[in-house]
Amino acid sequence: MRHKKLFLAVAPLAALLPLVLTSVTQTAPAEAAVTSCSAVPVSAPEGARIESVQAEQKPGGTVTFPPTPFSAPSAIADVPAYCEITVTLTHGTAGDHVKVAVALPRTGWTGRLQAVGGSAYTAGDFGAPLVQAVKDGYSGVTTDAGVPLTFLDTSWALTPQGEIDKPLVTNFASRSVHEAALVGKDVTRKFYQREVGYSYWNGCSTGGRQGYSEAQRYPGDFDGVLANAPAVHWAEFAVATLWPRVVMNQEKTFPPPCVFTAFQQAAIKACDGRDGVTDGIVDRPDECGYDPRSLIGTKVLCGDREVTVTASDAEVVRKIWAGPSDEHGRRLWAGLPKGADFGPVTNAPGFPVATGWVRTFLKKQPGFDTETLTYRQFADLFRQSVREYDDVIGTSDPDLSAFRRAGGKLITFVGTDDQLIPPGGTLQYRREVEREMGGPKRVNDFYRLFLAPGVAHCSGGAGAAPTNALGALVDWVEHGKAPSTLPAANGDKTLSRDLCPYPQVSRYRGHGDPAVATSYRCTGH
Numbered sequence: 001m002r003h004k005k006l007f008l009a010v011a012p013l014a015a016l017l018p019l020v021l022t023s024v025t026q027t028a029p030a031e032a033a034v035t036s037c038s039a040v041p042v043s044a045p046e047g048a049r050i051e052s053v054q055a056e057q058k059p060g061g062t063v064t065f066p067p068t069p070f071s072a073p074s075a076i077a078d079v080p081a082y083c084e085i086t087v088t089l090t091h092g093t094a095g096d097h098v099k100v101a102v103a104l105p106r107t108g109w110t111g112r113l114q115a116v117g118g119s120a121y122t123a124g125d126f127g128a129p130l131v132q133a134v135k136d137g138y139s140g141v142t143t144d145a146g147v148p149l150t151f152l153d154t155s156w157a158l159t160p161q162g163e164i165d166k167p168l169v170t171n172f173a174s175r176s177v178h179e180a181a182l183v184g185k186d187v188t189r190k191f192y193q194r195e196v197g198y199s200y201w202n203g204c205s206t207g208g209r210q211g212y213s214e215a216q217r218y219p220g221d222f223d224g225v226l227a228n229a230p231a232v233h234w235a236e237f238a239v240a241t242l243w244p245r246v247v248m249n250q251e252k253t254f255p256p257p258c259v260f261t262a263f264q265q266a267a268i269k270a271c272d273g274r275d276g277v278t279d280g281i282v283d284r285p286d287e288c289g290y291d292p293r294s295l296i297g298t299k300v301l302c303g304d305r306e307v308t309v310t311a312s313d314a315e316v317v318r319k320i321w322a323g324p325s326d327e328h329g330r331r332l333w334a335g336l337p338k339g340a341d342f343g344p345v346t347n348a349p350g351f352p353v354a355t356g357w358v359r360t361f362l363k364k365q366p367g368f369d370t371e372t373l374t375y376r377q378f379a380d381l382f383r384q385s386v387r388e389y390d391d392v393i394g395t396s397d398p399d400l401s402a403f404r405r406a407g408g409k410l411i412t413f414v415g416t417d418d419q420l421i422p423p424g425g426t427l428q429y430r431r432e433v434e435r436e437m438g439g440p441k442r443v444n445d446f447y448r449l450f451l452a453p454g455v456a457h458c459s460g461g462a463g464a465a466p467t468n469a470l471g472a473l474v475d476w477v478e479h480g481k482a483p484s485t486l487p488a489a490n491g492d493k494t495l496s497r498d499l500c501p502y503p504q505v506s507r508y509r510g511h512g513d514p515a516v517a518t519s520y521r522c523t524g525h
Contacts, residue, residue: 037083037106040190044089045179051088051097058082058103060134065127069151074128081106082134083191087183091175094167096146100180102187103130103140110137111197112474113184115177115222117142117207120151120353123172124180129202139196141184145176152352154360162364169361173393174217177210181221198477202470204228204458205421208412212395215410219403224477225410226470229458231421232429233333233396235389238357239382240333241420242370243324244342245350246378249371251319253312258302260342262309263317266295267338275520276508281454281463283505285337285416286424292317320346323424326379333382334424340417341456351420361389398432400447409476410447413466413486413499415455423451430502440503449502450486464488464497485522498522 037057044050060081065074082105089098101124114136116129123145133140146168147156157172159165185196201211201222211227231237248254255263271288272278282288292314300307319325320342323335336345345351349371359368362381373381390396403410414423430449434440454463465488466472472483485498495515500506500522512519 037085039085040187042087042183042190043186045182048089048091048098048179051090053085053087055083055085058084060106063131065131068127076128076131076135079131079135080108085187085191087187089179089183091167091171096167096171098143098146098171098176098179100141100143100176100183101126101130102184102191103134104188104191105134105137105139108137109139109192111194112138113141113188113196113199114138114470115141115181115184115199115201117177117201117203117205117210117227118145119204119206121147121154121172121356122149122151122206123147123176123210124149125207133202138200139184139188139191141180141187143176143180145171147172152356154356155366157360158364158366164361164364169392174210174213177214178218178221181214181218198223198474200470200473200477201225201227204230206231208232209234209393209395211410215400215403215408216395216397219400219406219408223408224473225408226412226473227410228413228469229415229418229421230395230412230426233425234393235385236333236382237421237425238354239362239378239385240324240354240422241345241351242354242358242373243333243378244320244336244345245348245371246373246375247316247319248346249373250375251312251316253310253316255313255316255346256302256307257343258300259307259309259313260317260346262298262300263292263295263313264339264342266290266292271338275453275506276510277514277519279462279514282337282339283416283453284451285339286334286427288338290338292321323422324378324382326382327376332379334422334428336419337417337422337424339454340419340422341461342419344419353420357385361385396429396432398429398436400433400437404437404446408446409473411450411469411473411476411483411486412448413450413452413455413469415452415457415459415461415463415465417454417461417463418457420457427502444482444501448483450499451502451505452488452499453497453506460491462490464490464495464499466499487517 037055039053039055060079062077063079067073082103085102087100114133116125118124124142130140188196199222203211208227208230211225212230212232214221215225267290270290271282275283295309296311296314298309321335324332355370358370414426434443455461455465459465466486467489475481488497488499496517498517504522506520507523
């Protein structure tokens, strides 16, 4: 991470959305002498071979994007013209074809590079996040890892013989993001004839996992890593989110959505006021002691009929909140946060990332019916997943000393109502890093975690999500200004907060508008 600063002018299942777009307010960018949009010679990363290099001139202006399974149509205005250079890589006899796209603004490049991450089983994003990076003055880079850009398709992970395609899984797990960083820097340097000054990672969900993979495995790739709602324990989480369906099927109890909503609202009511104000948000669901049995006998209006909450309903909810356990009752993983929406993980046949993982990667049977799993079979699959894949796709190594020595900075925000990757996994990882690296104060020198009360996976929910976390990361990396808070707002900007760095929490001052950030302060507890 040697910084060359001469050129710098000082990133529901709608919850599976690709990373939240964030921008950085720029000073006047230095201009590069760019004459044409054409292919450049590219150095192949070690172990890879260049298959092709293609260049395409993009006009910029207002760039529109079609809907995806997880996002509505969108548009980004005032995009400068840019050159998109696509490099295709392959590895030995693997037969893979990995695309790396590098988007290079023709004017306004700030000397920065931004790599953008993927979602679910898609390794990168060639749409809005890449174009947003261009608009913000970055050279943008992303990769498909040689797998389809279809989010939930896992068929690529099996060979025609029904075995795991190890090269493609390796690409998806870690190799391709690292190679994209190398290719992105190489292409950018040759296009502008200048070195990249600072490089950043920007991702959420799968993109968050990829960011942690980079910090742990390739600590020199990025100066700053923004890795939100990360699946840091992929081998565990990808099975654990199937737990609610296993519970319902094994208990033979299927509460209707209105009953699940009643439990959600009851938990919120019981634990809402811990931060000093009643606003429909539980700031620390992991510390909420609400007992679902207290709702037994309550009558709930479901459409035009009245339903009475049963003891069986309460037991299902208790187990979902408690999280997965093994056949001996020992806890395996964090459960759904109290106050979060049950829908994405209780709707049949379950969260698609989890069903795809079990069917393809564990059972190797695309048609396997996950609805038949017993508690014992679930526990066996959980252990199998960790045993077979933690070393491959896991990103829970708490030793970040190489990243710290390289001068890297890491920012993560996690919604406390994240129903797809419960925040318990990230909190556990952070505690492990603190034990490994000298406690919260020393860790906060390079790695800051922010909890976003009431926010769902990556965005959405009743709470306030960060409005410019990437800008905060840039200030930290380039100016040494560590973020004491992250400014945040809800979707319609009627609620603002300053998110506090863990282990601090936000508390109402006792006066002022509860919807305004200045009415709160960060405190030890």
